[in-house]
Amino acid sequence: MHDRFLRACRREPVDVTPVWFMRQAGRYMPEYRALRARYSMLELCRTPELAVQVTLQPVRSIAVDAAILFADILLPLEPMGAPFDFAKGEGPVIFEPVRSVEAVERLRVFEPEEGLGYVLETLRLLRGELEGRCPLIGFAGAPFTLASYLIEGGKSSHFEKTKLFMYSEPAAWHALLEKLSEVTRRYLRAQITAGAQAVQLFDSWVGQLSVDDYRTYVQPHVKGVLEDVERTGVPVIHFGTGTATLLESMRDAGGTVIGVDWREPLSAAWKRIGHDRAVQGNFDPCALFAPWPTVESRAKAILDDVAGRPGHVFNLGHGILPTTPVDTVKRLADFVHSYAGQREPSEP
Amino acid sequence: MHDRFLRACRREPVDVTPVWFMRQAGRYMPEYRALRARYSMLELCRTPELAVQVTLQPVRSIAVDAAILFADILLPLEPMGAPFDFAKGEGPVIFEPVRSVEAVERLRVFEPEEGLGYVLETLRLLRGELEGRCPLIGFAGAPFTLASYLIEGGKSSHFEKTKLFMYSEPAAWHALLEKLSEVTRRYLRAQITAGAQAVQLFDSWVGQLSVDDYRTYVQPHVKGVLEDVERTGVPVIHFGTGTATLLESMRDAGGTVIGVDWREPLSAAWKRIGHDRAVQGNFDPCALFAPWPTVESRAKAILDDVAGRPGHVFNLGHGILPTTPVDTVKRLADFVHSYAGQREPSEP
Numbered sequence: 001m002h003d004r005f006l007r008a009c010r011r012e013p014v015d016v017t018p019v020w021f022m023r024q025a026g027r028y029m030p031e032y033r034a035l036r037a038r039y040s041m042l043e044l045c046r047t048p049e050l051a052v053q054v055t056l057q058p059v060r061s062i063a064v065d066a067a068i069l070f071a072d073i074l075l076p077l078e079p080m081g082a083p084f085d086f087a088k089g090e091g092p093v094i095f096e097p098v099r100s101v102e103a104v105e106r107l108r109v110f111e112p113e114e115g116l117g118y119v120l121e122t123l124r125l126l127r128g129e130l131e132g133r134c135p136l137i138g139f140a141g142a143p144f145t146l147a148s149y150l151i152e153g154g155k156s157s158h159f160e161k162t163k164l165f166m167y168s169e170p171a172a173w174h175a176l177l178e179k180l181s182e183v184t185r186r187y188l189r190a191q192i193t194a195g196a197q198a199v200q201l202f203d204s205w206v207g208q209l210s211v212d213d214y215r216t217y218v219q220p221h222v223k224g225v226l227e228d229v230e231r232t233g234v235p236v237i238h239f240g241t242g243t244a245t246l247l248e249s250m251r252d253a254g255g256t257v258i259g260v261d262w263r264e265p266l267s268a269a270w271k272r273i274g275h276d277r278a279v280q281g282n283f284d285p286c287a288l289f290a291p292w293p294t295v296e297s298r299a300k301a302i303l304d305d306v307a308g309r310p311g312h313v314f315n316l317g318h319g320i321l322p323t324t325p326v327d328t329v330k331r332l333a334d335f336v337h338s339y340a341g342q343r344e345p346s347e348p
Numbered sequence: 349m350h351d352r353f354l355r356a357c358r359r360e361p362v363d364v365t366p367v368w369f370m371r372q373a374g375r376y377m378p379e380y381r382a383l384r385a386r387y388s389m390l391e392l393c394r395t396p397e398l399a400v401q402v403t404l405q406p407v408r409s410i411a412v413d414a415a416i417l418f419a420d421i422l423l424p425l426e427p428m429g430a431p432f433d434f435a436k437g438e439g440p441v442i443f444e445p446v447r448s449v450e451a452v453e454r455l456r457v458f459e460p461e462e463g464l465g466y467v468l469e470t471l472r473l474l475r476g477e478l479e480g481r482c483p484l485i486g487f488a489g490a491p492f493t494l495a496s497y498l499i500e501g502g503k504s505s506h507f508e509k510t511k512l513f514m515y516s517e518p519a520a521w522h523a524l525l526e527k528l529s530e531v532t533r534r535y536l537r538a539q540i541t542a543g544a545q546a547v548q549l550f551d552s553w554v555g556q557l558s559v560d561d562y563r564t565y566v567q568p569h570v571k572g573v574l575e576d577v578e579r580t581g582v583p584v585i586h587f588g589t590g591t592a593t594l595l596e597s598m599r600d601a602g603g604t605v606i607g608v609d610w611r612e613p614l615s616a617a618w619k620r621i622g623h624d625r626a627v628q629g630n631f632d633p634c635a636l637f638a639p640w641p642t643v644e645s646r647a648k649a650i651l652d653d654v655a656g657r658p659g660h661v662f663n664l665g666h667g668i669l670p671t672t673p674v675d676t677v678k679r680l681a682d683f684v685h686s687y688a689g690q691r692e693p694s695e696p
Contacts, residue, residue, distance in 0.1 A: 160634040160669055167638035207590075210610045210632060212649075242555075244592040245612040262558045264593040284558060286508040290515035301560075321508055 005065040006135050009198060009235035009257050011278050011311035017303060018065035019336040020137070021329060022239075023319030024058040025070045028326055031057045041086045045071050051122040052129060059134065061326075063333040066135050066198070067126065069191070071119050073141030073202050074149060076183050079115025080107045082150055090154070097153035099165060101172040109182045112190035120194040127195035137237075138196030140187050142203035143180035143225070144218045150176070159208045166217050177221040188229045188236075199229060200237040201255070204318075207242025214246050219253045226254030237280055241318050247272050261317030262287075267305045278311035285316045288324045288332070295328055296335055303339050353413040354483050357546060357583035357605050359626050359659035365651060366413035367684040368485070369677060370587075371667030372406040373418045377674055379405045389434045393419050399470040400477060407482065409674075411681040414483050414546070415474065417539070419467050421489030421550050422497060424531050427463025428455045430498055438502070445501035447513060449520040457530045460538035468542040475543035485585075486544030488535050490551035491528035491573070492566045498524070507556045514565050525569040536577045536584075547577060548585040549603070552666075555590025562594055567601045574602030585628055589666050595620050609665030610635075615653045626659035633664045636672045636680070643676055644683055651687050 005018040026032055032054060035044060044050045054070040074092055077084055084094040098104060113120060126136050141149075148162045149155070156162070166173045188199050206218060222238075230236050238255025240246065244263055251258055251273045258277050260269040262284035270279045287298050299314075306312045314336045320329065353366040374380055380402060383392060392398045402418040422440055425432055432442040446452060461468060474484050489497075496510045497503070504510070514521045536547050554566060570586075578584050586603025588594065592611055599606055599621045606625050608617040610632035618627045635646050647662075654660045662684045668677065 158634060158666075158669060160637055160671070163632070163634035164637035167635060167642045207611070211612055213632075242590055242611075263555070263590075264559055284511070284561075286506060286511035287515060289508055289512040294515045318506075321506060323508070 002065065002134060005313060006197060006235060008311060008313045009237070009278050013310045016337045017312055017314050017339075019314040019333050020064045020066040020068065021058070021062075021320050021333075022068075022316055024062065024064055024068065024329075025054045026320060027322035028320055028324040028329070029057055029061075030326070031061075041072070045075060046118050048118055048122040048125055051118075052125045055122070055126055056129060059130070062330050063337060064134065066137050067130055067133075068137040068200070069119070069123060069126065069139060069196070071122070071139070073139070073146065073204075075116060075119060076110075076140070076187055077146065077150065079110040080179070080183060082107065084149075087154075092149060092154050094150060094153045097161075098147075098150040098176065099161065101169060101175075104172045104176045104179070107176070107179050109179055109186075112187045116187060116190075120190055123191055123194040123196055135197040136195060137198045137200055138188065138191030138194075139200040139202060140184045140191075142201045142206065142240075143177045143184060143221045144209070145203050145205050146180050146184070147173075147176055148205050156205075159205065163213075166213070170217075173217060174221075177218070181221040181225050185225045185228050188225070189232065192229070192232050192234050196234065198235040198237065200239055200259075201226065201229075203238070203240040203250075206240045206246065206250075207244075209246070211245050211249060214249050219249055222250075222253040230254060230256065235278075237313075239280070244269075251277060257311075257313060259315070259317075263317070265305055266302055266312070270306060270309075275309065275311070278313065279306070280313040280315045282317045283315070283332075285318050285321055285324070288316075288320065288328050292328065292331060295332055299332055299335055300339060303336065350413065350482060353661060354545060354583060356659060356661045357585070357626050361658045364685045365660055365662050365687075367662040367681050368412040368414040368416065369406070369410075369668050369681075370416075370664055372410065372412055372416065372677070373402045374668060375670035376668055376672040376677070377405055377409075379409075389420070393423060394466050396466055396470040396473055399466075400473045403470070403474055404477060407478070410678050411685060412482065414485050415478055415481075416485040416548070417467070417471060417474065417487060417544070419470070419487070421487070421494065421552075423464060423467060424458075424488070424535055425494065425498065427458040428527070428531060430455065432497075435502075440497060440502050442498060442501045445509075446495075446498040446524065447509065449517060449523075452520045452524045452527070455524070455527050457527055457534075460535045464535060464538075468538055471539055471542040471544055483545040484543060485546045485548055486536065486539030486542075487548040487550060488532045488539075490549045490554065490588075491525045491532060491569045492557070493551050493553050494528050494532070495521075495524055496553050504553075507553065511561075514561070518565075521565060522569075525566070529569040529573050533573045533576050536573070537580065540577070540580050540582050544582065546583040546585065548587055548607075549574065549577075551586070551588040551598075554588045554594065554598075555592075557594070559593050559597060562597050567597055570598075570601040578602060578604060583626075585661075587628070592617075599625060605659075605661060607663070607665075611665070613653055614650055614660070618654060618657075623657065623659070626661065627654070628661040628663045630665045631663070631680075633666050633669055633672070636664075636668065636676050640676065640679060643680055647680055647683055648687060651684065 235256040239259030260281035587607030608629035
């Protein structure tokens with residue numbers, strides 16, 4: 001198995017910069033759309049044989065250095081007692097949003113093998129399928145991001161219901177985050193036991209918060225999760241978007257690797273994070289729609305920007321968008337591998 | 349007329365910190381909803397007598413230190429040849445999105461008195477109504493933000509069509525931004541001639557761009573607009589959201605006052621912007637849903653954070669949300685005025 005992804009997470013020298021793409025398995029791939037024509041999103045997630053197929057689709061056709069479990073960050077909500085579904089074109093809908101102390105109290109902390117056995121089975125099957133190819137990444141949603149879906153009842157522009165709850169019911173907020181943290185902690189540990197060789201914690205929407213609010217309402221919970229999961233020894237990627245003002249606080253919360261979006265140069269972000277952590281990023285997913293010479297020059301700029309320092313995992317700053325041209329994704333993975341800029345680490 | 353708002357824009361000492369709220373005229377006010385039950389959004393904008401009424405609603409019931417013209421940043425699109433409407437609950441819909449060189453060429457640069465005479469008439473009427481009360485702010489959308497609506501055809505989550513056009517057709521992109529800049533420049537100048545005593549340039553969505561993209565694709569255009577409008581001598585507020593990585597570049601583009609959102613402490617943002625500019629912000633509009641003691645302590649924290657330095661206009665980091673409690677907005681304006689923290693400037 002080539003292990004350059006895991007080596008980069010640990011800031012060890014690598015032959016070429018490893019690359020994978022958030023949402024590398026998804027709607028931009030015709031193979032995926034063919035399956036989705038026959039199965040719902042939740043059916044794909046809940047059927048290990050299908051989730052394995054979807055996970056492997058990009059591994060077969062794109063030169064990625066890691067496979068990432070096909071699943072959804074919201075899956076733990078159902079065994080917690082908050083079922084949901086994906087409304088056509090509208091994103092997730094949580095049937096009974098959580099907006100009271102009582103609703104928080106009703107949420108259950110569950111054993112992953114009972115509540116999400118199908119995800120763990122998918123991981124076990126995947127390790128068998130992948131052996132000798134590339135490492136397998138598991139993932140979970142972070143407590144704030146999960147709480148925001150639970151409270152808003154779906155996706156949101158301004159997160160006003162989430163913040164209303166956070167400011168108005170701080171004790172219930174912390175109780176909610178504590179439950180979500182315990183669920184997430186157990187879930188990530190179970191994924192690692194089932195075969196995940198790295199895990200990513202998605203705090204996708206945390207960039208909506210001020211630094212003070214992050215430190216007061218979120219950081220202690222995330223820190224508990226990350227510290228526990230890092231104790232297993234597998235690399236943990238701590239990811240968010242719009243986090244330019246939060247990077248230092250996210251680093252303080254933990255993570256072997258910190259995800260960085262495209263809004264600032266990767267080297268500037270890395271300096272703020274500190275060179276004792278690895279970084280992942282930071283190609284703008286919208287730039288995958290550009291003509292190839294633009295894609296190449298932008299990828300080159302990122303690789304040059306951090307050249308010579310081990311600990312960079314090339315990725316996007318957020319997930320691949322559904323209308324992205326597959327060929328550009330393939331060429332980009334190949335380009336990252338072929339580009340010599342980072343081949344000879346000079347500052348280990 | 350009390351002029352503490354204009355004095356703060358010019359970094360002159362003030363008796364108390366001036367305050368106004370983005371979208372202070374709007375759906376959270378029952379008086380506004382009553383009018384909207386009878387007229388569409390565009391009817392309100394296009395009928396000077398109605399737009400005057402809406403503009404004055406918050407001035408009558410909330411202790412704001414400035415009135416802001418009731419209008420919409422998209423109004424110039426119609427006289428440019430790109431009509432639109434507001435779809436119920438969905439935001440604006442541009443009937444024929446601009447996605448080709450030819451479509452850019454077809455857009456017209458128009459004379460504000462011809463294309464947007466009703467806005468200028470609203471401003472003239474307002475100056476008569478407001479004399480002796482508070483200053484009047486005009487506004488316009490910035491070229492990037494207008495271009496994003498034109499290209500996406502409405503609001504967007506990821507701005508992928510905008511970026512696709514920017515990266516794929518750079519010459520047409522710059523031609524589009526040049527036209528939008530010329531329209532915006534003339535429109536703001538005409539607003540000032542019609543009576544606006546300050547203007548705000550809304551680059552609401554520019555925070556989606558990386559620093560490099562901002563400098564390459566946006567900054568030169570905005571700079572041209574701001575430099576020209578600042579020559580009139582009226583204060584110009586340069587506003588965006590999610591701009592933590594862009595503040596220095598936005599300052600370089602221009603603006604007497606730089607708008608700051610809630611994501612970082614105002615004093616930290618001000619330091620990066622430089623103390624030779626005034627700042628506006630940075631209360632999280634979602635925090636208006638919090639219980640009063642929380643609202644007060646958060647407002648106090650902002651006022652304390654920049655106490656003693658003239659040049660702070662208290663405002664939100666983005667517009668008031670429709671379900672915001674009016675009473676909280678009223679109390680917040682009163683609190684800003686009553687709070688003594690900034691009364692005695694020590695570092696002029």
